Amino acid sequence: MSSSESSVEELELELLLEALYRRHGLDFRGYAMASLRRRVWRRVQLDGLATITALTDRLLHHPDVLERLLADLSINVTEMFRDPGFHRALREKVLPLLRTYPFVRVWNAGCSTGEEAYSMAIALQEAGLLDRSRIYATDMNEGALARARTGTVPLASMQSYTENYQRAGGTRGFSEYYEVQGDMAVFDPALTRNIVFAQHNLATDRSFNEFHVIVCRNVMIYFGRDLQRRVHQLFLDSLVPLGLLGLGRKETIQPPELAASYEPLESAEKLYRRRS
Amino acid sequence: MIDLVAIGASWGGLRAISTVLRALPSTFAAAVVVVQHRAATDSMLAPLLDRAGALPVRDADDKDPLRAGEVLVAPADYHLLVDGDAVALSVDAPVRFSRPSIDVLFETAAQARGDRVVAVVLTGSNADGAAGLMTVRRHGGIALVQEPADAERPEMPSAALRACPGAQVRPLAAIGPELVRICGPTA
Numbered sequence: 255m256s257s258s259e260s261s262v263e264e265l266e267l268e269l270l271l272e273a274l275y276r277r278h279g280l281d282f283r284g285y286a287m288a289s290l291r292r293r294v295w296r297r298v299q300l301d302g303l304a305t306i307t308a309l310t311d312r313l314l315h316h317p318d319v320l321e322r323l324l325a326d327l328s329i330n331v332t333e334m335f336r337d338p339g340f341h342r343a344l345r346e347k348v349l350p351l352l353r354t355y356p357f358v359r360v361w362n363a364g365c366s367t368g369e370e371a372y373s374m375a376i377a378l379q380e381a382g383l384l385d386r387s388r389i390y391a392t393d394m395n396e397g398a399l400a401r402a403r404t405g406t407v408p409l410a411s412m413q414s415y416t417e418n419y420q421r422a423g424g425t426r427g428f429s430e431y432y433e434v435q436g437d438m439a440v441f442d443p444a445l446t447r448n449i450v451f452a453q454h455n456l457a458t459d460r461s462f463n464e465f466h467v468i469v470c471r472n473v474m475i476y477f478g479r480d481l482q483r484r485v486h487q488l489f490l491d492s493l494v495p496l497g498l499l500g501l502g503r504k505e506t507i508q509p510p511e512l513a514a515s516y517e518p519l520e521s522a523e524k525l526y527r528r529r530s
Numbered sequence: 531m532i533d534l535v536a537i538g539a540s541w542g543g544l545r546a547i548s549t550v551l552r553a554l555p556s557t558f559a560a561a562v563v564v565v566q567h568r569a570a571t572d573s574m575l576a577p578l579l580d581r582a583g584a585l586p587v588r589d590a591d592d593k594d595p596l597r598a599g600e601v602l603v604a605p606a607d608y609h610l611l612v613d614g615d616a617v618a619l620s621v622d623a624p625v626r627f628s629r630p631s632i633d634v635l636f637e638t639a640a641q642a643r644g645d646r647v648v649a650v651v652l653t654g655s656n657a658d659g660a661a662g663l664m665t666v667r668r669h670g671g672i673a674l675v676q677e678p679a680d681a682e683r684p685e686m687p688s689a690a691l692r693a694c695p696g697a698q699v700r701p702l703a704a705i706g707p708e709l710v711r712i713c714g715p716t717a
C-alpha cells in the first residue's frame with residue numbers, strides 16, 4: 255500500500271466517525287486510531303464490504319449496521335479484582351483515608367458490566383464503609399450497563415475471581431457474597447444496593463457530582479491524547495481536594511501539567527491523590 | 531530510512547530476544563518494540579531484557595513515545611499497538627489466543643510507519659506474526675525471520691516464511707548485526 259492510499263484510508267475513517275457522530279451522536283472522533291481502525295476493518299470484512307466508505311454508506315442508508323458496528327467498537331472485557339495488586343493497594347492505602355468522611359462518593363468511570371464496581375463494594379464492605387458510601391458506576395454502553403444492573407456474573411468466572419479476591423487481600427470467604435442460580439453467581443443485594451449504574455459518556459458528558467474516589471481503568475487507553483487530556487481535566491474538576499484517582503496498570507496522568515495537581519499515593523499501582 | 535524495529539517471539543523468546551539486543555549498540559538509530567508471549571501476571575521480562583545489552587528496555591505505558599535506541603515491551607495481558615509516533619495499549623480480546631499479539635503489533639506498525647519498519651519473527655511454537663509480517667511487506671517494510679532450523683521452536687518462523695516467502699532468513703546470531711546494518715547507528 256502506498257502512502258497516498260493510506261492517507262485516503264485515514265480520510266475514510268474520519269468520515270465514518272463524523273457520520274457516526276452527526277447521525278447518531280456517538281463521538282469516537284477523539285479515540286486512538288490504531289485500534290479503532292482494526293475494529294472498523296473487522297466490520298467492513300464481516301459485512302462483505304471492500305472499503306470503509308462502503309461501510310459509511312451502509313451506516314447512512316441501512317441503519318441496521320449501527321448495532322453491529324457499536325458492538326465492534328465497544329470493548330467490554332473486564333474482571334473482578336483485575337490486577338489484584340491494585341485492589342490490594344486500594345484496600346490498604348485508599349480506604350483508610352476515607353474513614354473520616356461522613357459520606358463517601360466513588361465514581362467508577364467505564365464500569366462495563368459491573369465487575370469492577372462489585373469488587374469495590376466488597377472492599378468497602380470489609381472496611382465497614384459500604385453503608386455510608388455510594389458507588390456511581392458509569393459507562394457509555396447501555397447493553398453493558400443492563401448486564402451490570404443484574405448484579406450477576408457468570409459462574410464459570412468465579413474460580414479465577416476467587417483467586418483474585420484472595421490475592422487482593424480479601425478477608426472472608428468469597429462465596430459468602432453470592433448465591434448460585436443456574437450458571438450465574440448472584441451477588442447479595444446488600445452489596446449492590448449502594449451502586450448506581452448510569453449512562454455517561456466521558457467524551458461528551460460533563461461531571462455530575464464531586465467525588466472522593468475516581469477509578470477509571472482500561473478506558474482511556476482507547477482515547478487519543480487530546481481526549482485523554484479533556485477527561486483528565488474532567489476528573490480533576492470532579493475530585494474533592496485530597497480526593498483519590500486510580501488508573502489502569504499501564505496508564506499515566508496526561509499531560510504533565512495536570513499530573514502536577516496530584517501526588518502519587520502508590521505509584522506502582524497508579525493511585526494518585528489530588529493536592530489540596 | 532527504517533526507524534522502527536518490531537520483534538515478535540514466543541516459546542524460547544527470552545534467550546532469542548536477548549541475543550538480538552546484545553548486538554545493538556547504544557547509538558542504534560531505530561526505536562524497538564517487542565511482543566513476547568507470556569503469562570498474564572509475569573512482570574519480569576523487561577527487567578531481564580534490560581540487562582541483555584546496551585539499550586534500555588521497559589514495559590510500555592500507554593502513549594509512550596517511540597524513541598531511537600529505546601526498547602518498549604508489550605506489558606503482560608495487553609496488546610501493544612503503534613499509533614503515529616507513540617504506542618497505544620488495548621485489552622481487546624486475544625487474537626489467535628494471544629494477548630499481546632504479534633500480528634496486532636506488526637499490522638499497526640505497518641499501518642503507522644509503512645516502509646520505515648523492519649519486522650522480525652523469532653522462535654515460537656504457533657503461527658502468530660505470520661499474517662502481520664505479510665502486512666509489513668505489503669506496506670513496503672522489511673521482513674526478517676529466524677532460520678527455523680536454528681530456532682528453539684521452529685513452528686513460528688516456519689509459518690512466517692510460508693505466509694511471507696519473500697522474507698529474509700537469518701540464523702539468530704546474524705539478526706542483531708543485520709538490524710544494525712539496516713537501521714544504522716547514529717553518526
Ligand SMILES: C[S@@+](CC[C@H](N)C(=O)[O-])C[C@H]1O[C@@H](n2cnc3c(N)ncnc32)[C@H](O)[C@@H]1O
Pocket residue numbers: 328329330331332333336363364365366367370392393394395398454455456457458470471472473476621
Ligand atoms: C475494557 S473495558 C474496562 C472495564 C473496567 N474498567 C476494567 O478495567 O475491567 C472499557 C469500557 O469503557 C467504556 N467506554 C469506552 N469509551 C467510553 C466513553 N467515551 N465514555 C464512557 N465509557 C466508555 C466501554 O464501553 C467499556 O465498557
